[in-house]
Amino acid sequence: MSLPLGFTGAWLDRADQLRTDAERFAAAAADPRARCLVLDGIDFVPGDGGGLSWEALDPADDRALMLLGIDDDAIPHFVREASLGARIDARSRTVMRLLPLLSGAEAALYGGARSLVDWHARHRFCAVCGLPTDLFRGGWGRRCGSCSAEHFPRVDPVVIMLAECDGRVLVGRQGGFPPGFFSALAGFVEPGESLEEAVARELWEEAGIRVSDVRYVASQPWPFPSSLMIGCRAVAKDPALTLDTTEIEAAMWVDKAEVRAALAGDMGAPFLAPPSLAIARHLLEDWAA
Numbered sequence: 001m002s003l004p005l006g007f008t009g010a011w012l013d014r015a016d017q018l019r020t021d022a023e024r025f026a027a028a029a030a031d032p033r034a035r036c037l038v039l040d041g042i043d044f045v046p047g048d049g050g051g052l053s054w055e056a057l058d059p060a061d062d063r064a065l066m067l068l069g070i071d072d073d074a075i076p077h078f079v080r081e082a083s084l085g086a087r088i089d090a091r092s093r094t095v096m097r098l099l100p101l102l103s104g105a106e107a108a109l110y111g112g113a114r115s116l117v118d119w120h121a122r123h124r125f126c127a128v129c130g131l132p133t134d135l136f137r138g139g140w141g142r143r144c145g146s147c148s149a150e151h152f153p154r155v156d157p158v159v160i161m162l163a164e165c166d167g168r169v170l171v172g173r174q175g176g177f178p179p180g181f182f183s184a185l186a187g188f189v190e191p192g193e194s195l196e197e198a199v200a201r202e203l204w205e206e207a208g209i210r211v212s213d214v215r216y217v218a219s220q221p222w223p224f225p226s227s228l229m230i231g232c233r234a235v236a237k238d239p240a241l242t243l244d245t246t247e248i249e250a251a252m253w254v255d256k257a258e259v260r261a262a263l264a265g266d267m268g269a270p271f272l273a274p275p276s277l278a279i280a281r282h283l284l285e286d287w288a289a
């Protein structure tokens with residue numbers, strides 16, 4: 001991997017020991033050095049220098065605090081739950097155009113905070129009994145005061161993979177992609193299947209190819225809203241494609257020279273490569289290296 005994976009490398013110690021100790025959590029919140037991440041809904045607000053914005057904890061703000069972690073100087077970093085009625089569209093990617101303003105480590109910290117704040121905003125009520133729930137564990141869970149059920153922020157595993165056949169790999173595009181843009185195929189892991197089985201099923205469903213030798217490559221969070229992208233490779237015996245056009249608008253096999261041209265942004269490349277925040281780009285770089 002030539003570059004760090006997107007949304008990884010946050011610098012804070014998550015400090016689970018503070019989440020579960022009410023006294024120490026209160027002390028962290030009372031620390032005059034404590035900082036709170038400034039969000040607009042779940043989007044970050046760029047600071048003057050272009051990075052994330054932080055502010056002192058406002059004691060008049062009664063929104064619940066979530067502990068993001070502590071830095072090397074033990075300074076606590078928090079984020080607050082979203083206001084009731086705040087405009088939140090977890091699948092909106094308008095924030096994507098602002099992400100280049102952040103360092104990789106800031107994007108990682110923001111991505112986690114975004115997923116967490118978004119999850120709380122969509123899970124105010126108990127999935128068991130339907131009554132309101134409250135934050136606990138320093139903001140890393142919700143507990144129902146009525147039936148005592150505990151609920152934890154979800155992470156949705158998604159397999160994203162390059163099938164390889166005779167020196168070429170398969171890239172595809174969905175209808176909503178920008179013109180010329182192709183990426184690795186991907187899909188959610190379903191209950192009852194391994195990662196290897198999910199890779200094989202998705203490639204069969206979307207492209208009509210049978211694969212074997214599924215191998216894990218790398219993973220990264222994708223906070224839209226809370227996916228964990230699990231990058232894999234697999235080997236296809238037969239390159240004949242049968243596309244599920246409800247999922248995939250087009251797909252093609254590309255060789256290393258074509259992938260390198262796309263990664264370099266060459267005018268003559270057969271497709272536009274995914275951006276560096278996307279693990280698909282790293283899968284292509286890793287394969288073409």
Ligand SMILES: [Zn+2]
Binds near residue numbers: 148
């Ligand atoms: Zn309940």
